[in-house]
Amino acid sequence: MKKIEKDAYILITGGAGFVGRWLCDKLLALNYKIIVIDNFSNCNKENFLSNVEFYNLDICSLSSLDKVPPVKFSCIIHLAAQASNAISFEDPLADLMINQLGTLNLLKFAKNRNIPKFIYSSSMSTYGNAIHFPTNESIQMLPESFYAVHKLGGEHYCRIFKEEFGIDYTIFRFYTVYGHGQNLENVNQGLLSIYLSYIINNQPILVKGSLKRIRDIIHVSDVVNAICMSLCNDVSNNKIYNLGCGEGRTIQELIDLLTGELGYGNGEYPVIVEKGTPGDPFCTLADLSLIKSDLNWQPTITPEEGIKLTVEFYKKHKK
Numbered sequence: 001m002k003k004i005e006k007d008a009y010i011l012i013t014g015g016a017g018f019v020g021r022w023l024c025d026k027l028l029a030l031n032y033k034i035i036v037i038d039n040f041s042n043c044n045k046e047n048f049l050s051n052v053e054f055y056n057l058d059i060c061s062l063s064s065l066d067k068v069p070p071v072k073f074s075c076i077i078h079l080a081a082q083a084s085n086a087i088s089f090e091d092p093l094a095d096l097m098i099n100q101l102g103t104l105n106l107l108k109f110a111k112n113r114n115i116p117k118f119i120y121s122s123s124m125s126t127y128g129n130a131i132h133f134p135t136n137e138s139i140q141m142l143p144e145s146f147y148a149v150h151k152l153g154g155e156h157y158c159r160i161f162k163e164e165f166g167i168d169y170t171i172f173r174f175y176t177v178y179g180h181g182q183n184l185e186n187v188n189q190g191l192l193s194i195y196l197s198y199i200i201n202n203q204p205i206l207v208k209g210s211l212k213r214i215r216d217i218i219h220v221s222d223v224v225n226a227i228c229m230s231l232c233n234d235v236s237n238n239k240i241y242n243l244g245c246g247e248g249r250t251i252q253e254l255i256d257l258l259t260g261e262l263g264y265g266n267g268e269y270p271v272i273v274e275k276g277t278p279g280d281p282f283c284t285l286a287d288l289s290l291i292k293s294d295l296n297w298q299p300t301i302t303p304e305e306g307i308k309l310t311v312e313f314y315k316k317h318k319k
Contacts, residue, residue: 014080059102088147103154134287145279175244179220180313209276219306244286261311
């Protein structure tokens, strides 16, 4: 098996989104050649990188991918997704089309273009309401939302395309990713970005579910580092990895950290607690043993440090 060639292109879907933008910056700094697919459904087109070759395409249509130039690709990094459990209940068919059919189309594209490697962004939501913590990658999967079902389906597509057509894959099950650059106008996706958007708009923080729920949150820079490390390490081929920080914080603790960085005392900023959303687990906590062993990767930014960095960015750039 060959490592990723820097003289060949990497195709990034969802490259204009939150994680995608950070990944583009990192890969360009490492002198990789990249091409991006995105439809700007959850990001700001005006702020996208001007020095990146970009195609506004619909991954739900296999024929639309014919517009991607016939260059040599070494890898597809598939980040494009509808990434909300709640929204998946509002429109299961749209979620199916984006998260499952879109993934199938990109794997077909990889087969047709002889692209040897496929990196897939899955989700800890595929575990459902896990009962073993920290949760490792081998436990029984019991997804409890349409989003989680479709993400898990994408994982199986990766496995089948490896078995039938020899396309190597690496799957990352993202835990709660945060950092500056998330779409603050989308209050159905993200966690800290949702809470931050309420504060920026001088509104009470609306929490859907218990403040005692536990979340494993990971800074986007650590996510990007893991993806980049898998590009140049064949040991990650045909493996599934958790991608969290391996630590849990309650929702109340996360709100206190966030509001504290903005100058509020614990419990000082108004919070409204409502009924939880379907498919939302009570606790998430990643077992990182496998990715640490295989890739010598570990998170470098604690939730306390990451929240401080995120708030400092928005303070600096606020209008």
